[in-house]
Amino acid sequence: MFQAPTRRQLKGWGDPRSWSLASQLALSFGALVTAVLALLAWMVTRSAEPTVIEKAGGTYQAVAGGVNDLLMLYLGDRVGEVQVLQQSPVIRALVDAGNASYPADPEQAAESIRELDRAWRSATPDHPLIRQVIDREINSAAAELTDFLLGFPAHSELILTDRLGATVAASGRLTDYDQSDEEWWQTAWAGGEGRVYLSQPTFDESAGVIAILLASPVLGSDGAPIGILRSTLAVDQMYALLSDAASARNYDIDLIDSNGVRLFDSALGISRVGTPPSDEFLSIIHGLDEGFGETEGVHFAPTIYGFAALHSDAVGPYDQQLVRAVDDLGWTTVVHRDRKSLFEPVAEFQGLMTWVTLVAAFAFGLAAYAISRSITSPLRRLTAAAARLTTAEASEQIDVVGNRELAELTRAFNHMSQQLHETLEQMRQQIEERRRAEETAQESAARLKGTMDTMQEGAQIIDPEWRYVYVNDAVAEQGRRPTDELLGRTMMEVYPGIEDTEMFRQLQRCLETGKSHIMENEFTFPDGSVGWFDLRIQRVPEGVFILSTEITERKQVERQMRQLNEQLERRVKERTAELEAANRELEAFAYSVSHDLRAPLRGIDGFTQALVEDHGDQLDDQARSYTRRVRAAAQRMGRLIDDLLQLSRVTRAGMSRENVDLSDLAHETVGVLRESEPDRQVEFVIDEQLRCHGDGSLMRVALDNLLENAWKFTSREPQARIQVGREHSNGQAAFYVRDNGIGFDMEYAEKLFGEFQRLHSAADFPGTGVGLAIVRRIIRRHGGEVWAEAAVGEGATFYFTLPEGGDATKEEGQMLETAR
């Protein structure tokens, strides 16, 4: 059955930090031990190395010197052997014989040798001349040479020449006859007495071996050279010496000539010369007698070497001749050993140390693991318990075990677990409550956002970098930009130059101080058109919130209204000025009337009276009647003028409102009326506390007129009764003046308050018809109304109202109306 891999399986080794404490401790401890021991071993070997190299190199240098001694001994022995042979009388005789056979003329002698040599090289050995030479000169001497070779096996072949280089004896077959053109011959001959020549090892074809040619002059009885004896030394013997010396030790011996050619290599055997050492190595040993060091130049592997030049230490028994010959060879002996084998003991030590290190590391690691296990095991239980905590319904408790610290830890854990469980329960409840609250909040937020998005007012939020972070549809409409052109961009990008506007300054102020602001803003769009907006600016966490209402239309209406108002005010001013002018004229007129019109009337009346008084006896009854009528007419006109003046005065006079007691006023007037006709019996009923708010003197005039009327029209009523009071009439509280006089027909009620309107004849009831007109004007100026209710023969009631606060507008309107 398939089972999902557990986390542990997937993890593998993973991050070392996730390993258990025990593993970490063990590993760290093991690593520490390893590092310390490894460092120790490294330091030991490192400090030993230079010493080892120096010691070994010095030794090899000394060995090389020893090897050279060996070679010198060997070569010295061979030279000595040859010198013994050349001193033999037989040899000397052979040479002398050869020398003696040449013609005296050197030129002829040389020619005879060349001829023989040519014949030797070109002709068969059966040539009679050659045969003769072999038989006579060479083979006959061969026995002597062969004997020598038998006695001294290091020598493999001998050739004896005379003073001109012609072969006089040979131990084997010769390929040529004239040796004077050979290097060994020329060198040995040129060296004179005692000169020894040694060639570099060369491959001897005739012998099939690598050989060294040793040439030594044959000295005559007078000690002068008479010929040359040449021996061929097979190098095998010499190299065997070197091989033996090398194999006894663990080093190699190489022999290198002055040209850098490796003559011998003990590691490779004697028959092969091998590759030459590197130029670098050659340059090291060049020109030096001895030395040592480390190089890769000998065999192209790290080696420790010591070397010694063959000539340099040539002392002791070797004669000068030998030393000079060896110098010419320019050999250098190199003793070396490859580094690896040399340091094998060190490497072994290192290996041992490695093992010790590993074992120690493992042991320490194991110990650390064991110790930490004892600590981590309780911890692990704690961890497991803690892991269960997250899911456990009940609080997790564990047994108190382990050492003191662990026991304390466990107790603390148990306590914490208990607390955690309780806290967790509380948190769960809180989370649940919060979740519900958030759901509710989200719903309402969604509703709010929906409302915000679609509401008529523009709503936008701008962050402190002036970026639009929220705009609703209305903003896009007001701003004449689609929302996606606004969101995420800055105000300055969308409306360049906006930073110079008052609105921007207010936004800035709001951002800085957090103070809300309400303003009406005139906004000029990039296309030049202008819109008016009512803006409410408010700081919000995201930046600044703007609620905007487009009020362009309202602004236009307002402007029109303002213009109309200004127009109206201008007109009112003009009218008022006209009115004032008219009033002034009226005043002047009234003044004239009162003064100028009355004077003639007084004249008419006065002189008519004077006429009656002074000349009455000359007048008959008729004439006296006429004079009475003249005077009556004049007096009546005087009253008319007075009334007219009063009428105009009540309209023009300034008004100052105060609290007026109508009851008091009525009492005063009644007193005057009673005095004017003391005989009349009239009952007055005046309510107390009839208070109103109005101009005192005007109210007195009005009340006087009403009471005088009542007084006048009750003159024929024996039981006259006049009332002053307040009651409800026509649905409102009104003052009244009521009498039980003759009354009037309601048909004429409207005419009653007109100027100069009279319902009764002047004969019956004197009067000018101005009194009620005055009353109406006064009441209207106060913003009130006046009306009458009456019936013929049943008296009349005059009502008037006075608003508590007065009505200035109505007053003004009334004034205008009156002025017109």
Added chain:
Amino acid sequence: MKDGTILLVEDNPDDEELTLRALQKNNIANDVIVAHDGQEALDYLWGQGAYDGRDASQTPAVVLLDLKLPKVDGLEMLRQMRGDARTELLPVVILTSSKEEQDLINGYKLGANAYVRKPVDFDQFREAVLQLGLFWLVLNEPPPAA
């Protein structure tokens, strides 16, 4: 009736005649000086102009003053009188057709001692003149001579 002249300042000949008549009908026989404008009245009072040489210390008992006068009108004349030590205390009764409130106020402000409106009705006029005469010429104690 006591001695003492009456200075009547009146430009209207009808009113002048009627006033004199009223005085006469009331048996007020005091001398009446009539000036027809304010300047003439001041000249009389201060003994200057046409009245040059008149003893200004002889002041009338009362001045009956109309307001509407040619040249110097009544209120102006009153103001000048009150501004001069010789006439500042002289009793002045304004006798005029005007019943304008402003005229009343200004008259009293400038130092008028009484204000009487001339009625149209001659009987009433005569009654008023009688009362004036009784009061100012009989009852009233004039200010001490300057």
